[in-house]
Amino acid sequence: MFNDIGPLELVTLIVLAVLVFGPDKLPKVIQDVTRTIRKIRDFSESAKQDIRQELGPEFKDFEFEDLNPKTFIRKQLDNDDLGLKEIRNGFDLKKEMNEVADAVHGRDSDSSSAPSPSSSPGSSGGRVNMVKKPEGRVADDRPPFDMDAT
Numbered sequence: 001m002f003n004d005i006g007p008l009e010l011v012t013l014i015v016l017a018v019l020v021f022g023p024d025k026l027p028k029v030i031q032d033v034t035r036t037i038r039k040i041r042d043f044s045e046s047a048k049q050d051i052r053q054e055l056g057p058e059f060k061d062f063e064f065e066d067l068n069p070k071t072f073i074r075k076q077l078d079n080d081d082l083g084l085k086e087i088r089n090g091f092d093l094k095k096e097m098n099e100v101a102d103a104v105h106g107r108d109s110d111s112s113s114a115p116s117p118s119s120s121p122g123s124s125g126g127r128v129n130m131v132k133k134p135e136g137r138v139a140d141d142r143p144p145f146d147m148d149a150t
Contacts, residue, residue, distance in 0.1 A: 101131075
């Protein structure tokens, strides 16, 4: 609770308490404060026990600290039961994109690795070829030019 209070700050608080309450009333004030803190802790623990009882046996290992989003996410990511590593290692983005492109074009997934020679942009019927073209451009292969757009 007071983890970040240094020794100088603690001495300052003690001196301030002695000056405010006086040396004869200070022990009574300390007893009242500790009694109040103990009652609050007991009330908090009984409320936690009531909530655990109401939740039932499925939540017997429920921790209220898990309600903190940072703690919850950290605990879930450290858990190996989720299989996140297997999912991450088994996911091939290029393969998935090729399968999606094949599904959009209505092709079989077997023929996705090599485009057919008869599939040119003009003969595809308005379809877009998502297979990567070779880097070098042919001299006759010019980008489309629209006279109305210029």
